[in-house]
Amino acid sequence: MTNVRLQDLGENWKQEPNDNYVLTFNGSGEAKIRLRDLYYSMVPDGSAAHNNVFRGQNLGALTPTHITNIQNGTFRDMFIGDYFSINGSNYVIAGINYKRGHGDNSSLGNHLLLMPDRFSKLDDGTVMRSDGKTTHYMNDTDTTAGGFANTKLYKTYMPSIQRKLEADFGSHLLNFRQLVSTHVDADGAPDQGEWRDAKVGIPDEPMVYGTTLNGNNKNNAWYNVGDDTMQLPLFRLNPEESNNHRDAAFWLRDIHSASEFAVANNFGDASWHGASDTWSGVRAFFLIG
Structure with a gap:
């Protein structure tokens, strides 16, 4: 016929x-x-199947149907690499139910873990892409004293990123628990940390590369990594994401020394930069559901 x-x-x-x-x-x-x-x-519904398919489709704005299919655990028509376009930003699905059952509070339900395409934005619209001159995003000086919890990034920029996400996702932006380092010993290794509430986080080395590489884990990798121990499907299925599409490096929260933090480099290599480095941008993650 x-x-x-x-x-x-x-x-x-x-x-x-x-x-x-x-x-x-x-x-x-x-x-x-x-x-x-x-x-x-x-192909069955659910996180196991959908975590293993990279599609990269524009899903448009977040709709009630999307939320229903997240909350019921089917994740129908949502796959790794798909992205939502909201208020001028593209948010990519990097993992599905990545943090379910993790942390010191296991009540977190079905969710998507999203990251911006390349770099986060502040609530004033500033794109957190490094300019090589003025963008001291992690710290103003080369120090890791006080751990990640006492960085300029954690205390100043992350609340602004959160306000932008709250404007974009409203009540669908989820709270989760995350381990953050709070102290560094004389050898530049974190030796204290605590669980804190969060609506936005900075990835660690395992989330990007699947293992620890440059973090100083002398006292236990727990202080750098916490419960974020697995590689995100986005980086496993699309290696171009780990070099941020050759755009610019982005900060990781792993402490490398008394003066340096780990980064995901735009050359594809895992490296570290002085905490005041101006060539590293910010690509935060968050959960919706």
């Missing part, structure tokens, strides 16, 4: 954006089926 048009099938033939169809024939009957519906009939 040739030259069959969708509208000739006598049903709702108008295609939606991003929809592709296959025609099926059974005796004298014909039908059209969306390819995505065929896919869903073969």
Whole structure:
């Protein structure tokens, strides 16, 4: 059978954006089926399956249907690399249920872990991309004293990033618990930390690379890593994300020494920079549900 048009099938033939169809024939009957519906009939709903598919599709604005399918745990039509476009920002799905059951409070429900495309924004619209001159995002001087919890990034910039996310996601921006380092010993290794409430976090080395590399873990990797011990699917499935699409490096929260923090470099290598380095941007993560 040739030259069959969708509208000739006598049903709702108008295609939606991003929809592709296959025609099926059974005796004298014909039908059209969306390819995505065929896919869903073969691949199960849930975080396990959807964490292992990279798609990279624009999902548009966050809708009640998205929220329903997050909260019910199906994650229907949401895959790694897909992104929401909200108020001029693109937020990429980096992991699904990544922190469920983690931390010192296990009540966190179904969620998406999102990161901005390349760099976070402050509530005044400033993009946290390094300029090589004035962007002392981690600290104004080369020190890690007081751990990550006492950095300029943690105390000044992260609250501003959070306000931007609250404006974009409202009540769907979730609270979670995260371990942050609070003290560094004479060898430049964190030796104290505490669980804190958070709505935004900075990734560590395992989240990007799947292992610890340059963090000074002499006293225990727990102070740098906490419960964020697994590689995010976004970085596992699309290696271009780990070098931030060759844009610029971004800070990680792992302390390397008394003066340096780890970074994810735009050359693809894991490295470290002095805490006042002006060439490292900020790419924070957060949860919605």
